[in-house]
Amino acid sequence: MNKEAVEVQNLDKSFEDVHAVNNISFTIHKGEILSLLGPNGAGKTTTIGMISGLLTPDAGEVWLMGYPVLTKPKQAKAKLGVIPQEIALYEDISARANLNFWGKMYGLRGKELTQRADEVLSIIGLQDRETGTVSKFSGGMKRRLNVGIALLHQPQVIIMDEPTVGIDPQSRRKILDTVKDLSDQGVTILYTTHYMEEAQELSNRIAIMDYGKIIALGTHNELIDIVGEMDRISLTIKGDSVKVSRAWQDLVGVENVFSEDGIIHLLVKDSNQMLPGVFEAAASVDVRITSVDIQEPNLEAVFLHLTGRALRDE
Amino acid sequence: MKTLSIAFKDMWRAFRSLFALAFMFGVPILMTLIFAFLFGGLGSSGEESEFVLPVTDVVIVNQDEGSQTVPDFSDGNSSFASLGDLFVATLQTDSFTDLMNISLNDERAARLAVDNQEAGMAIIIPPSFTNVLIGQSSQHAEILFYKDPTLTMGPQVIQSVVMRIIDGFSSSSLSIDTIFSVLDENGMELNQQQQIELFQEINENMSSDQEGGRGIITILPPETENGEQDQTNPLQFILRNIMAGMMIFFTFFTGTSAAETILQEEEDGTLARLFTTPTNSSTILNGKFLAGFMMIIVQVVLLLIFANLVFGIDWGPVAPLIFVSIGLVTLATNFGIFVISLVVNTKQSGIVFGAVLNFTGMLGMSSVFVIGTPVEESFKYLPLLVPQGWAMSAIRASWNGNTTQAVLFTMGMLVISILLFFVGNARFKKRFG
Numbered sequence: 001m002n003k004e005a006v007e008v009q010n011l012d013k014s015f016e017d018v019h020a021v022n023n024i025s026f027t028i029h030k031g032e033i034l035s036l037l038g039p040n041g042a043g044k045t046t047t048i049g050m051i052s053g054l055l056t057p058d059a060g061e062v063w064l065m066g067y068p069v070l071t072k073p074k075q076a077k078a079k080l081g082v083i084p085q086e087i088a089l090y091e092d093i094s095a096r097a098n099l100n101f102w103g104k105m106y107g108l109r110g111k112e113l114t115q116r117a118d119e120v121l122s123i124i125g126l127q128d129r130e131t132g133t134v135s136k137f138s139g140g141m142k143r144r145l146n147v148g149i150a151l152l153h154q155p156q157v158i159i160m161d162e163p164t165v166g167i168d169p170q171s172r173r174k175i176l177d178t179v180k181d182l183s184d185q186g187v188t189i190l191y192t193t194h195y196m197e198e199a200q201e202l203s204n205r206i207a208i209m210d211y212g213k214i215i216a217l218g219t220h221n222e223l224i225d226i227v228g229e230m231d232r233i234s235l236t237i238k239g240d241s242v243k244v245s246r247a248w249q250d251l252v253g254v255e256n257v258f259s260e261d262g263i264i265h266l267l268v269k270d271s272n273q274m275l276p277g278v279f280e281a282a283a284s285v286d287v288r289i290t291s292v293d294i295q296e297p298n299l300e301a302v303f304l305h306l307t308g309r310a311l312r313d314e
Numbered sequence: 315m316k317t318l319s320i321a322f323k324d325m326w327r328a329f330r331s332l333f334a335l336a337f338m339f340g341v342p343i344l345m346t347l348i349f350a351f352l353f354g355g356l357g358s359s360g361e362e363s364e365f366v367l368p369v370t371d372v373v374i375v376n377q378d379e380g381s382q383t384v385p386d387f388s389d390g391n392s393s394f395a396s397l398g399d400l401f402v403a404t405l406q407t408d409s410f411t412d413l414m415n416i417s418l419n420d421e422r423a424a425r426l427a428v429d430n431q432e433a434g435m436a437i438i439i440p441p442s443f444t445n446v447l448i449g450q451s452s453q454h455a456e457i458l459f460y461k462d463p464t465l466t467m468g469p470q471v472i473q474s475v476v477m478r479i480i481d482g483f484s485s486s487s488l489s490i491d492t493i494f495s496v497l498d499e500n501g502m503e504l505n506q507q508q509q510i511e512l513f514q515e516i517n518e519n520m521s522s523d524q525e526g527g528r529g530i531i532t533i534l535p536p537e538t539e540n541g542e543q544d545q546t547n548p549l550q551f552i553l554r555n556i557m558a559g560m561m562i563f564f565t566f567f568t569g570t571s572a573a574e575t576i577l578q579e580e581e582d583g584t585l586a587r588l589f590t591t592p593t594n595s596s597t598i599l600n601g602k603f604l605a606g607f608m609m610i611i612v613q614v615v616l617l618l619i620f621a622n623l624v625f626g627i628d629w630g631p632v633a634p635l636i637f638v639s640i641g642l643v644t645l646a647t648n649f650g651i652f653v654i655s656l657v658v659n660t661k662q663s664g665i666v667f668g669a670v671l672n673f674t675g676m677l678g679m680s681s682v683f684v685i686g687t688p689v690e691e692s693f694k695y696l697p698l699l700v701p702q703g704w705a706m707s708a709i710r711a712s713w714n715g716n717t718t719q720a721v722l723f724t725m726g727m728l729v730i731s732i733l734l735f736f737v738g739n740a741r742f743k744k745r746f747g
Contacts, residue, residue: 052590074592082590088583092327104319105591149587 004063005030005157005188006051011060013046020046022212023060028190030156033183035199036192037299038209039309044192045085047209048159051190052082065156078107081150085161087142091135095126095145098134099152106153116152123181124148125174140171147175157188164198176202196299208303215306224297227305230255231271232295233278235264239287247281258308265304271296316593320601324575325609338568338613342560343620349556370434370468372414373424376402378443383450397444397483404479414472428460435469436460437476447483449491550627554713557621559679562705565610565642567671569650570663572606576742577660585746595746599739606647614639630713634720638708641724641731645701648731651738655745678702701730 006028013021021043028034036044049055051062053069053076062069067076089098099117108116121127124144134142143163150158160179164172179202183189193199199206200220208216208223216223237244241259248266249257253274256267268274271294282289295301303309328334378398386393387400394400406416419427424436438458446455457480461469490512497503576599579585588598618639621627629635653670657663678700681693697703708723 054586054589074594077590077592080590082587084583084587084590086583088587090323090327090584092330093323097326101319101323102587102591105316105588105593107592109315 003030004028005032005065006034006190007063008047008051009061011047011050011062012058013050013055014058019212021050021057024209024212024214025060026207026214026217028157028188029204030188031183031186032204033179033189033191033202035203035206036190036209037194037196037199037206037303039194042209043212044209045161046212048082048161048190048192052080052159053077078153079156081153081155081158083147083150083158083160083163085163085165087146089134089142089145089149091142092133094131094133095121095137096130098145099149102149103152108153116154120148120151123151123178138168138171140167140174143167143171144174147178151178151182155187157190158182159190159192161192162194163191164193164195196303200299206299208299208306210303210307216302220299223299223302227267227297227301228255228269230267230269230297230301232297232301232304233266233268233271233274234293234295235266235278235289236262236291237264237282237287237289239282240285241287243285244282244287247285248278251277251281253277256305260309267301267305316597317601317604320588320598321604321608324572324602324605325612327575328572328605328609334568334571337564337571338609339616339620342557342564342617345560346553346557346621346625349553369412370414370465370472371417371427371432372405372472373417373419373427373433373436374402374405375419375421375424375436375438377421377441378439379441379445381444381448381450383448387444397447398439401439401443401479401483405476410475413468413475425460428462431462431464434462434465435472449494550625553625554621554627554629555682555710557617557625557627558709558713559682559706561614561617561621562642562646562702562709563671563675563679565613565646566649566675566702567667568610568613569606569646569648570653570666570671571650572609572647573602573650573654573738574660574663574666575605576602577654577657577663581660589746595743599742599746603647603651603739606650607643610643610646614643628713629709630715631717634712634717635709638705638712638720638724641708641727642705644731645705645727645734648734648738649701651742652734653738655738655741674700675702678704679706681706701727701734704730 004027008027009025010023011021011025012023024043024047026034036047038044046055050057050060051064051069053073056070062076064076065079067079069076090101093101096117099120100113103113103117118127121130124147126141126144126148129137129141134145137145147160147163150160163175167175176198179189179191183202189202191199191202203220205217205219206223207214216226241264245257245259245264248254248264251274253269254266255269256265258265266274266278275292275294279289328338376396376398378396378401380396380398386395387397392403394403402416402418405414410416417433421436421438424433424438427433428436436459438460440455440457442451442453443455443457445451446453457476459469459473459476461473493512576585579588585598589595618629618635622629653666654663657666678697679702681690681697681703684690684693697706704723704727708720708727711717711719711723
């Protein structure tokens with residue numbers, strides 16, 4: 001059990017009629033970045049709430065660096081840093097005062113606290129604003145301080161709940177680089193996001209969640225393999241969509257045809273080879289193609305393949 | 315250590331807030347200042363300060379027709395045709411020149427003078443005044459007080475004075491009735507001349523009592539536990555009550571505000587974040603409770619010292635004052651914990667500030683607002699229905715030097731505190747534990 005940084009077994013949680021997390025199990029290896037990818041309401045925040053000890057599961061157990069969160073919360077939480085989705089800072093005091101207070105909550109004192117606060121200010125790039133009142137910071141600066149607080153006690157596991165929501169590209173880049181640096185230092189990271197590009201860029205492994213369940217878990221390539229490394233051609237048309245879908249389904253090389261929100265999606269082996277045939281088949285049933293979009297295999301396609309729904313639209 | 319860190323953080327945040335500082339120190343001091351200026355005398359500080367009531371212009375309408383049975387009345391020095399004349403003459407003595415300017419007029423003119431705010435009050439004496447008082451009429455005689463509603467203190471005091479004089483007249487009448495009854499039961503009867511002589515004798519005796527003995531109105535300070543009379547001047551007496559009331563009202567406000575930070579932090583996400591640190595929920599809640607306790611200590615100590623130095627308020631013996639202050643701080647803190655534990659979010663806590671704090675606070679210090687009024691006695695126990703009333707009673711007992719009573723009230727405060735904490739803490743633990 002101690003070999004894994006995070007071990008989740010048969011975790012289950014319901015809120016009245018909503019089954020938010022449905023019997024999920026996974027592990028995160030030491031030093032690994034695992035991204036929890038899924039649309040809003042998939043159960044990501046509930047899952048990390050239970051891992052961080054904020055929520056008590058209805059069933060199942062969580063271990064952090066070998067310590068059971070339910071029965072030894074203090075030891076488990078000492079190993080953990082949590083970056084909440086919403087900015088959780090005392091905005092009426094300075095960045096330094098925030099770091100000092102949160103450092104004390106993690107058990108830091110005296111010189112060690114001052115030194116760690118200095119280091120964190122440097123990591124998040126706020127050394128020159130340390131005495132500034134947080135309420136006067138930009139959204140990106142607040143996000144960076146929000147991240148910094150979780151790093152104060154040099155945790156071995158960090159949970160990041162959508163840390164880049166609603167910030168400027170510069171701050172986003174800074175946070176993503178910080179995540180990579182932490183991973184290089186051997187810190188284990190559980191990263192939740194609904195931005196597949198972030199999951200793709202950062203993660204060693206990705207778990208895709210939907211309706212409280214983990215529907216796929218693996219490396220980026222392993223997940224892409226689920227859709228058979230197929231390209232996706234998305235078309236908007238004028239004409240009979242049923243007829244044209246049937247015509248495209250009959251084409252050799254088209255694996256799947258489905259429609260969503262007025263757009264018809266084709267999963268094909270090689271989009272470049274297939275395009276002429278797609279246009280010809282449309283013309284044969286008097287359907288005019290008004291737009292074409294080609295996407296090579298990505299996590300969006302994986303989600304679409306597994307759920308029949310687009311990740312971004314949720 | 316973490317408990318202290320949380321408490322100091324909350325204090326630091328509170329003392330950086332102008333809003334919080336205003337309600338902790340500014341408003342109670344400002345309210346007391348307003349009362350000080352209202353009652354006057356603030357400018358002459360220290361022992362020279364005096365309580366000064368404004369002189370009220372009073373128009374008396376004397377419609378008393380006198381009595382054919384008793385043609386003249388004497389106060390020992392002069393004789394009068396009716397008791398109405400005697401009553402007017404009494405009010406015109408030097409004893410009342412600091413209180414009222416007397417003039418005589420008819421009813422219409424008197425009412426007009428009050429309506430036009432040329433006079434503060436009109437006193438209308440009915441035609442049957444003498445006959446009713448000497449028992450020659452079975453009807454009631456009603457004295458009408460027609461007051462300017464914009465004035466409060468002056469007319470109120472004058473009405474009390476007049477009622478006291480009328481009570482004196484009524485006593486004469488009752489004495490005569492009693493003598494007649496006793497004589498009648500023993501088969502004796504006085505002729506008309508004897509009745510007149512008896513009435514005049516009683517009347518003269520009562521008049522000389524008022525002049526030779528105590529004045530008609532004598533304001534006596536409350537007696538201390540040792541039977542000594544408190545020499546506090548009336549201005550200080552009122553200021554001390556107002557200041558104590560304001561201090562109690564706003565310490566409860568601070569206690570509730572401090573406890574409200576639990577809800578505020580829950581909404582801001584910082585409470586959830588605290589729960590993800592290796593700090594147990596009891597430590598976090600205790601830190602929040604301690605913050606309120608420490609803030610109120612600072613508030614009470616500064617207000618007591620400020621009131622003493624600036625308003626010259628004497629808070630009485632130090633030892634009971636410290637004991638009562640500890641009770642007040644504990645009670646205000648736990649009252650806040652209790653009321654905030656009953657609400658779900660800061661929107662609901664607005665109702666607590668608007669309604670619960672105001673209602674309990676005003677009821678608790680209601681005894682301050684009825685000092686010197688006829689309902690003062692009724693408000694002796696009513697405020698004890700709310701915690702603020704216990705605090706007010708305790709601090710009063712303390713400055714009066716009634717240590718036993720101060721200790722008892724403080725013990726009551728501590729018992730209420732324990733009950734409030736028990737309920738509030740249990741509810742918070744259930745919610746966040």
